Amino acid sequence: MKQSRSEFWSGEEYDAQYGNYCSDEISFFQDLMLHRNVLSLLDVCCGTGLVTIPLSKKLSHAVGIDFSRSMVDFAKSKSSNISNVTFYEKDAVSFDLKSVFDLIIMTGNAFQAFLADTDLSSMLENVKKHMHGNSFFVFDCRLPCPKYFETTHNYEYWSSYTSYSGENVDVYGLDSRHPTLSNTMLHRVRREYENGMQYQSYIELKYRSINEIGDRLEQHGLQLVERYADWKKTPLTESSTSFVGVVRPLYRDH
Ligand SMILES: C[S@@+](CC[C@H](N)C(=O)[O-])C[C@H]1O[C@@H](n2cnc3c(N)ncnc32)[C@H](O)[C@@H]1O
Numbered sequence: 001m002k003q004s005r006s007e008f009w010s011g012e013e014y015d016a017q018y019g020n021y022c023s024d025e026i027s028f029f030q031d032l033m034l035h036r037n038v039l040s041l042l043d044v045c046c047g048t049g050l051v052t053i054p055l056s057k058k059l060s061h062a063v064g065i066d067f068s069r070s071m072v073d074f075a076k077s078k079s080s081n082i083s084n085v086t087f088y089e090k091d092a093v094s095f096d097l098k099s100v101f102d103l104i105i106m107t108g109n110a111f112q113a114f115l116a117d118t119d120l121s122s123m124l125e126n127v128k129k130h131m132h133g134n135s136f137f138v139f140d141c142r143l144p145c146p147k148y149f150e151t152t153h154n155y156e157y158w159s160s161y162t163s164y165s166g167e168n169v170d171v172y173g174l175d176s177r178h179p180t181l182s183n184t185m186l187h188r189v190r191r192e193y194e195n196g197m198q199y200q201s202y203i204e205l206k207y208r209s210i211n212e213i214g215d216r217l218e219q220h221g222l223q224l225v226e227r228y229a230d231w232k233k234t235p236l237t238e239s240s241t242s243f244v245g246v247v248r249p250l251y252r253d254h
Contacts, residue, residue: 001115001116001181002067002115003113003114003205004202004203004204007189007202007203008047008066008068008071009068009070009199009201010070010074010164011047011048011068011070011072011073011074012074012164013163013191014047015048015050015164016161016162016169017171019048022050022051024230024231024232025051025107025140026051026055027231028231028233028244029051029055029105030055030058032103032246033055033058033059033103036102036103037102037134038136039059039060040059040060040061040062041059041061041063041104041105042063042064042065042097042101042104042130043063043064043065043106043107044065044105044106044123044126045067045092045107045110045113046066046071046087047068047071047075048071048074048075049064049075049078049079051107052085053075053078053085056079056084060084061084061085061086062086063086063088063097063101064085064086064088065089065090065095066087066090067090067092068089072087072088092123093114093126094126096126096129100131100132100135101131101135102132102134103135103136103138104130104135104136104137105137106127106137106138106139107139108140109140109141109142110139111140112206112207113205113206115181115184115204115206117216121219121220125220128221128249131249132249133249134248135249136246136247136248137222137246137247137248138245138246139247140230140243141208141213141243141245142205142207142242143210143241144183144208148205148241149177149185150175151176151177152175152176153174155173155188155190156173157170157171157172158171158172158173167194169193170192171189171190171191172190173189174187174188175187175188176188178204181204181206183206183208184204184205184206184207185204185207186202186203186204187202187203187205188202189201210245213243213245217247221249221251222247223248223249223250224245225248226246227243228243228244229244231244
């Protein structure tokens, strides 16, 4: 079972809503790139390239893949005048670019999009296939904690933003447990535009513990070498609700 693409129906609207929230991720990667020999980047589940495009400036080449056409199309249009960045519409569960990258990233908690363990395994297998002995894989992920499993009975106000076309949009959400999948939430989202238009979507998010993630990584020849509570490198504690993992291949080429 795949995560619904309905929440990613418009790259333009995605950037209008979330476009200003990637600065910590970008700083984290710029710091890593400064201290390590990173020339090539693969952004898996890249969305509209919010992270890929700014990072590409310091790289020889960057590639982004995402399975939502609207996101990839907007990423392509935003980067049409940048020669060293390429975006492809591809599923992370089944892609093969036939090359390796110094740094592979997955941001925006896209790690939680892999609802089925078999899909998570295939995605990790593909990530490993695109790494060489000294590559990094870095991702973020919310952790299973009570606040993320809270449910609501009615749509509740979440937030507002200014749409791509300049209108106010109020966002409402209804949170429930997924009816069949364990440790998975189902969020129904309703966007109400100033002109009366509404857009309804939904998204499923899978929660896995750090231990489970560590085990899965090891099954695919990968190991967690650094872990933080967020992109600012806040130390991870028992009460952390999110996690940023830095991953290396288990056996390095020397
Ligand atoms: C929350 S967005 C994050 C986008 C981007 N990484 C960022 O930080 O802005 C999650 C993205 O994951 C993509 N996605 C989810 N499952 C995927 C899959 N199996 N293969 C490729 N992309 C996927 C969605 O289309 C969406 O663009």
